[in-house]
Amino acid sequence: MNTVTAMLLTIIGGSYNKDANYQIALTILRLMHDPAHLNLSYVAKASLTSSSSVNKFCRQLGFGNFAEMKALIMSGLRVREEQIAYRSRLFDEKEVLARLNTLSSAPFDPARFRESAMDLVQAMAASQEIVLMGAAYPLALSMNLQEDLNTFGKVAYGHPLSLSVHYDDIGQDCLVILLSMTGRLYEFLKKEFDGLCRHCHHIYIVSGFQGYPHYESIHGILPIPLNDDREDGNQMFVEVFYYLKYLYYMHYVRRM
Numbered sequence: 001m002n003t004v005t006a007m008l009l010t011i012i013g014g015s016y017n018k019d020a021n022y023q024i025a026l027t028i029l030r031l032m033h034d035p036a037h038l039n040l041s042y043v044a045k046a047s048l049t050s051s052s053s054v055n056k057f058c059r060q061l062g063f064g065n066f067a068e069m070k071a072l073i074m075s076g077l078r079v080r081e082e083q084i085a086y087r088s089r090l091f092d093e094k095e096v097l098a099r100l101n102t103l104s105s106a107p108f109d110p111a112r113f114r115e116s117a118m119d120l121v122q123a124m125a126a127s128q129e130i131v132l133m134g135a136a137y138p139l140a141l142s143m144n145l146q147e148d149l150n151t152f153g154k155v156a157y158g159h160p161l162s163l164s165v166h167y168d169d170i171g172q173d174c175l176v177i178l179l180s181m182t183g184r185l186y187e188f189l190k191k192e193f194d195g196l197c198r199h200c201h202h203i204y205i206v207s208g209f210q211g212y213p214h215y216e217s218i219h220g221i222l223p224i225p226l227n228d229d230r231e232d233g234n235q236m237f238v239e240v241f242y243y244l245k246y247l248y249y250m251h252y253v254r255r256m
Helices: 004-013 020-031 040-046 051-060 066-090 093-103 110-126 136-141 143-151 190-199 233-253
Strands: 129-134 155-160 175-180 202-207 218-223
Touching: 004 020, 004 066, 004 143, 004 155, 020 040, 020 051, 020 155, 040 051, 040 066, 051 066, 066 143, 066 233, 093 110, 093 233, 110 175, 110 202, 110 218, 110 233, 129 136, 129 143, 136 143, 136 155, 136 233, 143 155, 143 233
Parallel strands: 129 155, 129 175, 175 202, 202 218
Antiparallel strands: none
């Protein structure tokens, strides 16, 4: 069963046109941990639309009205928090690193990987908002990470790529996490990549390719041990997202 958070992320991550539904979904996502402002009139105003449009949006997702959606958001967050806490007790860091090593097609340095992952997690914790950008499949694989970050109170969502890289609607102070297995995002879209790196001030890259040019906005690269385009590279993304979520939870959520 999908949570309301997952529904909102699906709409946001699949919107090539930033229409009213996109704006409503993103506004609700940003307000999930702010119950005082998570009300019909505030969401409508912040989304530059009407209360009737917000209620219509809720009905399209199967809810009777906005109030019903809000109630399920609140209860869903509590259930998800319990689920994450349980799963964290089952996490075995050595097992994840071993699976990454098994899947690797390039030398894998667990210590370097862990250090880079921790750097990225610290950047995630310091950011106001996180935007994940990449091809459709790795972006879809990050859905679980996106949902749990939002459960932790950190706004995070996917930004779909079309035939080029659009970034004008991304806030300059957002943390942008680029997902690119082999570096083709840079190889084939150098002009757009340059524009993104000049527009956004905080970028981190998760990639098997290490030859990116230097930009002050690129704060680091989390290296995936891949040197070619392989189907099981996507499985590596799943392990990487799992690892990042675990580190974030252990260092910035569980201790709270």
